[in-house]
Amino acid sequence: MADAETVQKKRNKVRTGKEQMETMETDVLKKVPVREQDAKVRATNFEEVCLGYNKEEAMCEATRCINCKNAQCIKGCPVAINIPGFIEKVKEGDIAAAYQVISEASALPAVCGRVCPQESQCEGKCIRGIKGEPVSIGKLERFVADWARENNIKPEGPREKKDRKVAVIGSGPAGLTCAGDLAKMGYEVTIFEALHEPGGVLVYGIPEFRLPKQDVVAKEIENVRALGVKIETNVVVGKSVTIDELLEEEGFDAVFIGSGAGLPKFMGIPGEQANGVFSANEYLTRSNLMKAFDENSNTPIMRGSKVAVVGGGNVAMDAARTALRLGAEVHIVYRRSEEELPARVEEVHHAKEEGIIFDLLTNPTEIIADENGWVCGIKCVRMELGEPDASGRRRPVVIEGSEFMMEVDTVIMSLGTSPNPLISSTTRGLEVNKYKCIVAEEEFGRTSKEGVYAGGDAVTGAATVILAMGAGKAAAKGIDEYLSR
Amino acid sequence: MYRIQKAEELTTNIYLMDVEAPRVAKSCQPGQFVIVRMDEDGERIPLTICDYSRENGTVTIVFQVVGAATEMMRNLKTGDAFHDFVGPLGCPSEFVHEEIESLRTKKILFVAGGLGTAPVYPQVKWLHEHGIDADVIVGAKTKDLLIMEEEMKAVSGNLYITTDDGSYGRSGMVTKVIDDLIGEEGKRYDLCVAIGPMIMMKFVCLTTKKYDLPTTVSMNPIMVDGTGMCGACRLTVDGEVKFACVDGPEFDGHKVDFDQAMKRQQIYRTREGRAFLKAQEGNTHHGGCGNCAEETE
Numbered sequence: 001m002a003d004a005e006t007v008q009k010k011r012n013k014v015r016t017g018k019e020q021m022e023t024m025e026t027d028v029l030k031k032v033p034v035r036e037q038d039a040k041v042r043a044t045n046f047e048e049v050c051l052g053y054n055k056e057e058a059m060c061e062a063t064r065c066i067n068c069k070n071a072q073c074i075k076g077c078p079v080a081i082n083i084p085g086f087i088e089k090v091k092e093g094d095i096a097a098a099y100q101v102i103s104e105a106s107a108l109p110a111v112c113g114r115v116c117p118q119e120s121q122c123e124g125k126c127i128r129g130i131k132g133e134p135v136s137i138g139k140l141e142r143f144v145a146d147w148a149r150e151n152n153i154k155p156e157g158p159r160e161k162k163d164r165k166v167a168v169i170g171s172g173p174a175g176l177t178c179a180g181d182l183a184k185m186g187y188e189v190t191i192f193e194a195l196h197e198p199g200g201v202l203v204y205g206i207p208e209f210r211l212p213k214q215d216v217v218a219k220e221i222e223n224v225r226a227l228g229v230k231i232e233t234n235v236v237v238g239k240s241v242t243i244d245e246l247l248e249e250e251g252f253d254a255v256f257i258g259s260g261a262g263l264p265k266f267m268g269i270p271g272e273q274a275n276g277v278f279s280a281n282e283y284l285t286r287s288n289l290m291k292a293f294d295e296n297s298n299t300p301i302m303r304g305s306k307v308a309v310v311g312g313g314n315v316a317m318d319a320a321r322t323a324l325r326l327g328a329e330v331h332i333v334y335r336r337s338e339e340e341l342p343a344r345v346e347e348v349h350h351a352k353e354e355g356i357i358f359d360l361l362t363n364p365t366e367i368i369a370d371e372n373g374w375v376c377g378i379k380c381v382r383m384e385l386g387e388p389d390a391s392g393r394r395r396p397v398v399i400e401g402s403e404f405m406m407e408v409d410t411v412i413m414s415l416g417t418s419p420n421p422l423i424s425s426t427t428r429g430l431e432v433n434k435y436k437c438i439v440a441e442e443e444f445g446r447t448s449k450e451g452v453y454a455g456g457d458a459v460t461g462a463a464t465v466i467l468a469m470g471a472g473k474a475a476a477k478g479i480d481e482y483l484s485r
Numbered sequence: 486m487y488r489i490q491k492a493e494e495l496t497t498n499i500y501l502m503d504v505e506a507p508r509v510a511k512s513c514q515p516g517q518f519v520i521v522r523m524d525e526d527g528e529r530i531p532l533t534i535c536d537y538s539r540e541n542g543t544v545t546i547v548f549q550v551v552g553a554a555t556e557m558m559r560n561l562k563t564g565d566a567f568h569d570f571v572g573p574l575g576c577p578s579e580f581v582h583e584e585i586e587s588l589r590t591k592k593i594l595f596v597a598g599g600l601g602t603a604p605v606y607p608q609v610k611w612l613h614e615h616g617i618d619a620d621v622i623v624g625a626k627t628k629d630l631l632i633m634e635e636e637m638k639a640v641s642g643n644l645y646i647t648t649d650d651g652s653y654g655r656s657g658m659v660t661k662v663i664d665d666l667i668g669e670e671g672k673r674y675d676l677c678v679a680i681g682p683m684i685m686m687k688f689v690c691l692t693t694k695k696y697d698l699p700t701t702v703s704m705n706p707i708m709v710d711g712t713g714m715c716g717a718c719r720l721t722v723d724g725e726v727k728f729a730c731v732d733g734p735e736f737d738g739h740k741v742d743f744d745q746a747m748k749r750q751q752i753y754r755t756r757e758g759r760a761f762l763k764a765q766e767g768n769t770h771h772g773g774c775g776n777c778a779e780e781t782e
Contacts, residue, residue: 194712196522196529196569204714234571236712240508262714266726273721273745275752282715290528290709298528298554299709300753373748420713422731 029132032061034139039353043324046208046293049350050114053136055095058143062090064128065135072125073137078470079177081105083122083137090140099148102141103155107180107224108173108469110149110216111202113142116466117344149219155180157227162186164483167252168229169237169423172200173465174258174456176224177472178479182256183227185480190252192235197289200260201457201465204289205281207318209325213288238422243430247451254451254479257438258472259423261457265415267310271367272413276302276375280311280319280414287322304328304410308378310364311414312336315462317347319412320356328410330356335363335383335396361385361396365403367411377407419458427452437461444478445471453478487521487570490543492563495632498550499600500559501535507542509534509572515608516578516703516735519544520711522569523561528554531708531730534573535603535633536610544572547603547632574711575734578608578678579701585615591675593619594666594698595641596659596689598681599626602633604703605680610640618642620674622662624681628653659685660692667696674698679738683750687743694739702738704729706749720746 035051036042042049053061065087073083082101089098102109118124118138126134164187168179171193179189197203202217211217225231235241237259246252264279266272283301286292292301307323309316312334324330332351334341337360341348352358359380366379382402385394424432431439431448438447438454445453455471457463491503509519513534520529536545550559561567580588593612597605602623612619621641625631626649638644646654647662655662659681666672677700679689686702693700706718706729713731720727723740727733 194571195710196571204710234569235508236571236574239573239712240512240571262712264714264716266716266719268726273719273726273749275749279716282709282717285709285715291526298526302752373745373751420731422712 028064029128031064031133031136031139032057034136039350039355042209043354046325048212049209050139052146053139053143055093055143055147058090058095058140059093061136061140062087065091066127068127072127073122073135076121076123076125077105078121078466079105079473081122081141086144087135087137087140090144095144095147096151096153098144099153100156102144105473106469107155107177108202108220108465109141110145110220111173111211112466112469113138113140113145114211114216115206115464117464119345121466145220146216149215154226155184155223158184158186160186161188162483164188164253165190165251166254166256166479166483167192167243167246167250168256168258169243170194170200170258170260170456170458171198171221171231172202172258172260172456172468174260174458174468174472174475175200175256176221177469178256178258178453178455178476179229179472180224180227181473181476182479183224183229185476187480187483189228190230190232192237192241193231193233194236194259195289196233198231198233200258204285205315205318206465207284207288207322208293209321210318236422238426243423243427243449243452253483254453256445256472256475256479257423257447257452257454257458258456258468258475259420259458260468261417261419261437261462263418263420264413265417266413267364267415269364269366271369271375274367274369274375275373276304276369276409277367277411277413278302280309280315280412281417283319283412284315284322287326293322293326301326302410304408306408307331307410307412308333308359308364308406308408309412309414310334311416312341312343313414313416314343314347315416316412316414317343317351317356319414321351321354323410323412324354324356331359331406331408332356333359333362333364333378333380333406335361336393337361337385340393359406363396363398364411368405375409375411377405378411380404380406417457417462419461423458435461440475441478443474444481445475446478446482451482453482486566486568488566489561489563490541492561492565494559495547496630498559499547499630499632500550501545501547502561503538503541503543503545504567504570505542506544506570506572509544509570510537510539510542513537513544513573514577514581515611516581516604517573517575518604518711518734519546519570519572520574520708521546521558521567521571523554523558524568527568529569529709529711530554530558531574531705531711533600533604534607536607544570547600549600571711575730576732578611578735580608580676581611588612588615589617591617592673593617594663594672594674594677595619595621596663596677596679596681596685597621597623598659598679598685599624599630600632601679601681601685601703602631602637605678606633606637606640608678609637613640620666620672621645622647622659622666624649624659624662624685625653626650658688660688663689663692667698676701677738678702678735683743683747686738686741687747690738690741690743700738701735702741703734704736704741704746705734706746707752720749
């Protein structure tokens with residue numbers, strides 16, 4: 001593949017920062033636009049879609065912040081970053097100082113600047129948004145974090161050490177945040193990770209083109225390590241060691257469970273075990289964690305020619321856009337209408353731009369396999385929306401006689417995930433609810449077992465990176481309070 | 486890094502290694518498995534636990550060279566190391582949780598096929614250490630491919646060896662030995678545990694069904710993470726979808742949909758055309774060479 005040529009094409013397509021400054025200056029009601037890879041080009045590569053702000057663009061955008069006294073944006077942020085505070089520093093051009101302001105609250109700003117649903121959080125509350133577009137807080141956060149990384153600025157470590165040990169289970173957003181906060185307070189923290197690489201959903205779930213692994217995720221994890229956090233990979237808590245053993249034999253004084261929601265759901269329709277039907281988790285893990293998108297990878301992945309992704313969440317968009325980049329014609333098959341798509345608007349927009357076809361109000365009823373057991377099609381029915389259901393969304397109802405066949409060779413099931421029972425089933429006295437989610441108090445993450453705290457998807461079921469971080473943060477406070485007694 | 490304390494070739498293409506992995510060695514039980522990666526870019530390969538030493542903190546693995554990854558793994562020497570070694574994964578064999586007294590009243594028959602001898606060994610050894618001697622049938626294609634005969638002899642009750650070509654021990658498939666023992670020689674068993682290539686386990690189950698002999702099999706499907714995350718290893722047991730990595734790997738063999746499981750093993754074989762994988766199985770977990778499947782069918 002002629003990489004140089006691709007890069008050159010890409011450069012030709014993006015507008016320069018200067019051009020944007022000019023457009024920006026004329027309209028204070030609009031965000032400084034962010035540069036992106038052209039949709040046609042990016043549909044064929046795994047490089048990052050959004051290219052982010054440069055310093056000039058960031059400083060320009062920062063001037064749009066009116067520095068509200070009673071800043072609503074902070075209230076919209078699950079980890080309560082001092083948003084006007086860091087933007088003020090960006091305005092002054094003191095990016096290092098802006099980074100320290102963010103770091104007080106967040107261990108993973110380069111990640112959050114990329115994957116947070118800002119539109120429903122900080123930016124959703126921004127006063128500027130009432131008349132015009134809100135301040136582009138997410139893109140500013142991303143710029144600050146990227147700048148700090150490129151200039152080798154690290155978050156500040158603890159002032160004094162405490163000789164209490166905390167075990168953190170899982171190195172995803174919840175675990176990294178909890179570990180980072182506890183380390184900053186001076187605790188000795190060890191993270192246990194089941195996979196061979198730390199990062200949890202940030203490495204196995206979210207694709208390279210939305211969140212670069214080496215440049216962004218690995219570097220943020222390095223920063224958490226720089227705070228003194230130890231990470232032990234290849235430890236499956238519940239199998240390699242139990243929580244009771246960590247507390248009783250290995251000298252840990254408290255435990256935080258941030259093991260996520262990793263168990264994939266299937267539809268339970270006939271034919272689902274046919275060859276060529278994958279969970280989104282498997283498809284994405286092969287591509288993201290095992291780098292199967294790379295021809296040289298030792299791990300194989302199915303490069304389908306026509307792929308149906310069943311589901312409408314962010315994970316469905318990620319799986320669809322991955323399959324597209326691997327060369328397939330990709331259809332999103334979703335039983336409700338566009339309005340109900342649970343994915344972020346930005347992800348849906350990007351997916352459409354790249355050429356993903358949306359088959360909405362469509363529901364699979366059976367997967368058809370050929371004589372060798374390989375998928376050759378899915379039987380679907382058309383749906384219409386009826387009365388609202390328990391979730392408040394209008395319930396999809398089958399249209400009688402609407403059955404039809406869609407010819408595909410690959411089906412990716414992206415119907416959500418639930419927490420892995422490995423930990424709850426091997427820990428004495430740890431209460432779970434009927435969905436196998438660990439029961440934990442929202443305020444400080446306290447569970448039914450003394451000294452054990454939990455947060456993130458393991459407690460809530462599949463949600464977002466930033467909510468998991470918020471829970472990790474709350475639990476760090478809870479653990480500190482518990483160990484300070 | 487997980488250092489290799491001992492590496493040896495048991496027979497052509499079958500290797501045994503003792504690997505330093507204290508956490509796994511401390512907590513593993515018969516029936517469980519590990520996942521290894523040779524180096525930073527390696528594939529995650531599920532492998533059988535063949536033995537373990539809690540004192541030395543080592544776990545013994547046995548694998549057969551069948552694909553690109555195992556082809557590279559065979560070159561590892563004593564003193565080299567695995568980049569990753571995670572486990573124990575899966576559930577221990579059911580009998581580990583049973584009351585020893587009630588277990589002692591049972592006659593257990595193990596059936597090991599080829600590389601399946603390796604995962605059968607720690608189960609028979611565990612029983613032996615708890616004062617229970619189980620009968621064991623070991624089948625191999627030919628005498629040269631037989632592994633761990635001495636070790637097995639030391640921990641089993643009656644050991645019946647059979648080779649497909651009659652070059653050693655009895656002659657014929659393991660299913661014939663089962664028929665001989667139960668049908669002809671009047672032996673009585675309460676439980677059968679069969680581990681080997683899927684096609685062998687399928688036919689063992691068909692045979693034991695005739696005698697109403699409950700049979701446990703250890704499934705060896707394609708896996709990625711081994712912790713229940715990807716669902717690649719799903720199979721149908723008694724009409725229900727199970728994940729071999731967390732619900733198994735051992736299941737009631739009379740309820741497993743073997744035909745579906747064997748089809749699923751082909752997923753990355755026929756389409757991907759990977760180096761070395763060609764007509765052979767790229768997954769050695771629990772002896773699932775799978776190449777027998779194509780010959781027999």
